[in-house]
Amino acid sequence: MTESPEQATPLGGMGLADRLKRIDQLESELTRKGAAILGKAVDLTHADFFIFGALRRTLAQARGFRDLIEARNFPCAAAILRLQIDTAMRINALSLVDDPDATCKAVLDGQQFNRLKDRDGKKMSDAYLREKLATDHAWISPVYERTSDFVHLSGRHFEVSIARTDDETRTAYFQISGHDPQRPDETYFEAVDTFFEATKLAGMLMLACLTARHQPEIVLASMKKDDL
Template identity: 40%
Template sequence: MTTVGTTAGAEQALANLVRAETGLLDLYQHQMVNRPFGYQDLYLLGIARRTLANGQAFKKCVEDRNGLVAAALLRLQLDTVLRLYALYWVADPEDFAGRVFGGEQVDRLKAADGRQMKDRYLIDKIKDRNPWVEPVYKNTSGLIHFSDRHIHSAIRLDGNDGAAQFLLGPTNPEHEFAEFQELLEAFFHCTGMIVVAAGDWFANFDTIHRRQPPPGKEMRPTS
């Protein structure tokens, strides 16, 4: 958190995030009712579940002024974006979704061009149209695993005499809501990308994507 925003800007970003989450729920409630579905649909259900779970925790972190975990959740939301867009780069989306359903990791599977879908590959595929993705990925990746970022977050240095203070609490009480504007905007953009991509995928299921029901009886979601 290095950019100081405004209270109005942070409030608008939060409102945008809530609107995107509502849009995601509306999309799935419209698309996933009373029809057969396959592995791609299950994949998209997992995407939505993680998106909304991350969002709920992220908003709570903002409310608590817990910037350390809020930034880590932003990284997780970006990971969800990358894994959703992976569907666009594989030769057979239904087979790919089925393999992930069976426990295989996305980054160990290959795209249609034969390359493994590591984070670097997925970022390169979307960064031209979304240049903010790369710096957000770089700035938040150090918060997933324990790193120097966590150590520095526990230290406060007095600029006058160099005295150190140690912060052991879970939150950042010195942070104002306005300081979360940048994080809120980035989280909203990630969530918005998920809504758009999922909507596009649903719209094109029956024309360009193959669907194969999972083994066992046919499943028809009703709510």
């Protein structure tokens, strides 16, 4: 697909099933931590509702991605990876505005994100939001660009339909099916590992927002610890 982000955990000899299980475990962790924060929350605002929707979307896409990889449906799985990055981009956008609640209310009222502006007066287009997220996560841009090819009909759909080639006869064999041509599990490793990183990033941004809003004492304690 493209260059993978650095892995936080050495994967060693993990197979495809274990890699997918890692995503499943991350889903459970995000659910547990999100519930722990929101279970004590009061005076919920539009920003909270927006993050609720983002968390629900993140978890649904993670489950869908796992199902699609298990079903050997790479084109749809790659498109969902692109959508997972899209979620992270929009949650990160809340740090670019002075009034997250007003921004989220506008989105919940039906305004398109790319018509809203950040605190510097710049329109928050997809390209701009991707650039801002990639400032601290350089792997975002190349993965976003490659997976966007699966969101729109492109030459990538032709490429993944090739089952095998014969160099001697210069013949290509295609599989017209909803399932991928027969490929080894290793073919999916990079996409699965990158999806894990995208889901972790989106989850980290959402939990950070919720913690800052509803448990500011934790953020303050962390800042004081960093100053020591």
